[in-house]
Amino acid sequence: xxxxxxxxxxxxxxxxxxxxxxxxxxxxxxxxxxxxxxxxxxxxxxxxxxxxxxxxxxxxxxxxxxxxxxxxxxxxxxxxx
Amino acid sequence: xxxxxxxxxxxxxxxxxxxxxxxxxxxxxxxxxxxxxxxxxxxxxxxxxxxxxxxxxxxxxxxxxxxxxxxxxxxxxxxxx
Amino acid sequence: xxxxxxxxxxxxxxxxxxxxxxxxxxxxxxxxxxxxxxxxxxxxxxxxxxxxxxxxxxxxxxxxxxxxxxxxxxxxxxxxxxxxxxxxxxxxxxxxxxxxxxxxxxxxxxxxxxxxxxxxxxxxxxxxxxxxxxxxxxxxxxxxxxxxxxxxxx
Amino acid sequence: xxxxxxxxxxxxxxxxxxxxxxxxxxxxxxxxxxxxxxxxxxxxxxxxxxxxxxxxxxxxxxxxxxxxxxxxxxxxxxxxxxxxxxxxxxxxxxxxxxxxxxxxxxxxxxxxxxxxxxxxxxxxxxxxxxxxxxxxxxxxxxxxxxxxxxxxxx
Numbered sequence: 001x002x003x004x005x006x007x008x009x010x011x012x013x014x015x016x017x018x019x020x021x022x023x024x025x026x027x028x029x030x031x032x033x034x035x036x037x038x039x040x041x042x043x044x045x046x047x048x049x050x051x052x053x054x055x056x057x058x059x060x061x062x063x064x065x066x067x068x069x070x071x072x073x074x075x076x077x078x079x080x081x
Numbered sequence: 082x083x084x085x086x087x088x089x090x091x092x093x094x095x096x097x098x099x100x101x102x103x104x105x106x107x108x109x110x111x112x113x114x115x116x117x118x119x120x121x122x123x124x125x126x127x128x129x130x131x132x133x134x135x136x137x138x139x140x141x142x143x144x145x146x147x148x149x150x151x152x153x154x155x156x157x158x159x160x161x162x
Numbered sequence: 163x164x165x166x167x168x169x170x171x172x173x174x175x176x177x178x179x180x181x182x183x184x185x186x187x188x189x190x191x192x193x194x195x196x197x198x199x200x201x202x203x204x205x206x207x208x209x210x211x212x213x214x215x216x217x218x219x220x221x222x223x224x225x226x227x228x229x230x231x232x233x234x235x236x237x238x239x240x241x242x243x244x245x246x247x248x249x250x251x252x253x254x255x256x257x258x259x260x261x262x263x264x265x266x267x268x269x270x271x272x273x274x275x276x277x278x279x280x281x282x283x284x285x286x287x288x289x290x291x292x293x294x295x296x297x298x299x300x301x302x303x304x305x306x307x308x309x310x311x312x313x314x315x316x
Numbered sequence: 317x318x319x320x321x322x323x324x325x326x327x328x329x330x331x332x333x334x335x336x337x338x339x340x341x342x343x344x345x346x347x348x349x350x351x352x353x354x355x356x357x358x359x360x361x362x363x364x365x366x367x368x369x370x371x372x373x374x375x376x377x378x379x380x381x382x383x384x385x386x387x388x389x390x391x392x393x394x395x396x397x398x399x400x401x402x403x404x405x406x407x408x409x410x411x412x413x414x415x416x417x418x419x420x421x422x423x424x425x426x427x428x429x430x431x432x433x434x435x436x437x438x439x440x441x442x443x444x445x446x447x448x449x450x451x452x453x454x455x456x457x458x459x460x461x462x463x464x465x466x467x468x469x470x
Contacts (some may be wrong), residue, residue, distance in 0.1 A: 007217055010286035010297045032210035043214050054285070056219035073217055073285075080214065080245060080286025081197055081277055081419075088371055089441035090453045135439070138374035154371055154439075158456035161368065161399060161412050161440025162266075162349055162431055166346035176330020179350065187355045187406035193427075194348035196333065200418060201341045264354060267463065273347075277420060305359050309421065 002066060004037070006044070007075035010051065013044035023068055030055065031062035033072065054079055087125070088156035090095065092150070096123035104149055111136065112114060114153065116129035133158055164229045164241040164300040168221050170248040173258050182260055189239050191266035193273030194234040199250050203289075207252065210291045214247045214256065217285035221245075224284045232261065232276050236268040243276060245286060275313050282310040318383045318395040321376050324402040327412050336394040336414055343393050347427030351411040353404045356444075361406060364445045366400045368410065371439035375399075379439040386415065386430050390422040397430060399440060411419035430469050436464040 002021050006014050021033070030053050038045035045051065053060045054073040066072065083102050084122070087095050087134065111134050119126035134141045135154045147153065165172070165182070171196050175196060178281035183189055201207035232238060240262035250256060257280065288300040320335070321327070329350060337343055379397050380444060386392060394416035411434065415426035440452040465469035 005217070007285070008215055008240035038241065054217070054220055057217075057223050059283075063283045064181070071219070073220070075217065075285065076287065076299065078285055079300045079302050080216070080284050081306075086371070088439070089369055089443070135371070135374055138371075138377050138438075152373070153375070153432065157369065157441065157453065159436065159439055160442045160454045160456050160458075161370070161438050162435035174330060175333055175348075175456065176328060178359075179329055183407070185407070187353070187361060189352050189407075191353065192350040194329075194350070195420065195424060195454065196348070197420065198337065198343050198344040198345035207341060224427070231341035253337070253339070253343075266349065266431060267350065267459075270349060270424075270431070274424050274428075277424070281420075 001068060002070045002072055003070065003079060004033075005073040009076055010044050010074050014041045019029065028041065028066045029070070030060055030064045030066065031067060034062070034074075037074075050076055082149060083113075083151045083153055086152065086154040088154065090157055091125050091155050097123045100131065103113065104147060107145045110146045111141055111153070114147060115143070116157075118155075131157055164226075164233065165198055166222060166225045166229060166242075166245065167244040168216065168218075168247060169244070170246060171253055171316070172246065173244045175258060176244050178244065178260060182242055182262055186239065188264060189262045190264045191269040192240075192260060192262045193266075193269035194261075195257075195259045195273050195277045196255060197277070199252045199254050199256060201252050203263070208293045210293055211248045211249055212253055213289045213291070214245075215287045215289065216245075216247050220285045222234060224282070228279045228283060230278060231279070232272045235262070236272040238263055238268065238272055239278075241272070243280065245280070245284070247286070247311070250279075270300060278306070278309040278313060281306045318380075318387065318397065320376060320379045320383060320396075321398040322370065322379070322396070322401060323373075324400060326400065326409055327398045329412060332396050332398070332412060332414060336396055336416055340393065340416075342418060343416045344418045344451070345415045345423040346370050346394075346414060347420075347423035348415075349411075349413045349427050349431045350409060351412060351431070353406045353408050362447045363406055364447055365403055365405055366410070367443045367445070368399075368401045369443065370399075370401050371442045374439045379434070382430060382433045382437055384435070386426045389429070390415070390417060390426040392417055392422065392426055395430075397424070397432070397434065399438070413454075432460070432463040432467060435460045
């Protein structure tokens with residue numbers, strides 16, 4: 001099981017701050033997870049290139065491998081400061 | 082007549098904050114004035130390359146021409162801020 | 163050594179500088195940057211409020227790592243980063259960066275680095291309330307990425 | 317628009333920033349630099365006091381012209397330069413520069429420019445009182461000239 005968090009317009013478009021997800025057997029990367037979530041949350045994941053990801057509170061790449069217990073966050077490019 | 086001002090170690094070495102000077106006839110530049118003052122204030126004008134000059138409160142060059150009524154200031158490179 | 167704060171509360175720039183420099187005689191220069199909420203259009207203001215969302219579990223960690231990079235790169239004698247979250251009105255403070263060093267160049271460079279990196283590497287998102295009633299997520303600017311990148315070239 | 321002060325009195329950074337930004341909603345970034353009196357040797361302090369001499373008739377004129385250059389170069393929405401003169405102790409403030417703009421880059425660049433130029437173009441001279449009893453005029457640093465020069469290359 002992993003925890004998925006959404007921020008900013010990803011939170012609004014998915015209608016969720018958080019959801020749980022049961023990892024499939026075998027190697028699952030961030031890119032794989034996005035493929036699956038894009039089916040479930042069509043409008044949120046439409047503009048994939050505008051989406052950033054963090055795994056366990058560190059910025060992650062599409063190729064980052066996920067493990068049970070991970071906290072995976074999806075959000076637009078940051079705009080603080 | 083011009084007014085000559087000294088600041089920082091030039092003030093200390095000349096022992097003067099201010100002195101008056103009667104301009105000679107003809108064209109007198111800052112460099113000419115330094116030649117004359119170097120005779121009067123030997124230790125102050127020893128390190129000529131370390132001396133900066135302002136004429137009427139604007140930075141001046143050795144070639145700047147002096148006129149009666151000018152305020153000429155000599156000082157070391159500035160160290161404020 | 164660094165002071166890192168993420169809070170809804172406003173900050174007091176004078177008090178933060180005083181706290182950082184109190185009793186210190188080794189500091190020669192203090193750089194400081196304050197980001198404030200701005201109307202997009204002077205004269206005909208169209209931003210009525212700004213809301214800062216963040217990712218709490220990641221934010222302080224990200225800020226600490228940005229500060230550590232700065233401390234690694236410049237001989238800092240003090241560093242403060244305060245970022246507000248929640249709802250703010252035009253004119254209000256958003257972010258404060260302070261960097262102190264023996265010499266001014268390190269203080270100024272570290273200040274610029276901290277705000278450049280914070281803008282591109284810390285998980286904050288701005289949403290503007292517009293006069294029209296619309297709520298718009300601010301888009302990241304390419305110039306911000308470029309500003310952050312220039313610190314890697316050196 | 318700019319506020320330029322040369323005075324023996326200390327300044328209040330928070331109050332100066334507040335005065336510059338009061339009622340403004342067009343400012344997005346405020347850059348700030350504070351120069352302070354520093355011991356030359358941490359642990360074994362050897363500077364007991366600093367005395368700032370200046371050329372009064374020229375000083376405010378020089379500062380005004382430096383500020384005018386900055387205002388010409390960046391879209392500033394506010395600018396404050398305060399330089400103290402007279403005798404100061406380690407830890408005390410010497411100089412304050414504030415530059416405000418709609419965007420951070422202009423505010424930060426103008427702040428750095430102002431302090432770089434002020435250090436090389438304004439008629440101030442520092443004399444240190446040392447623990448030994450000696451009084452020494454601080455020598456200009458070539459790095460200061462280089463810092464000022466880099467603004468001309470661009």
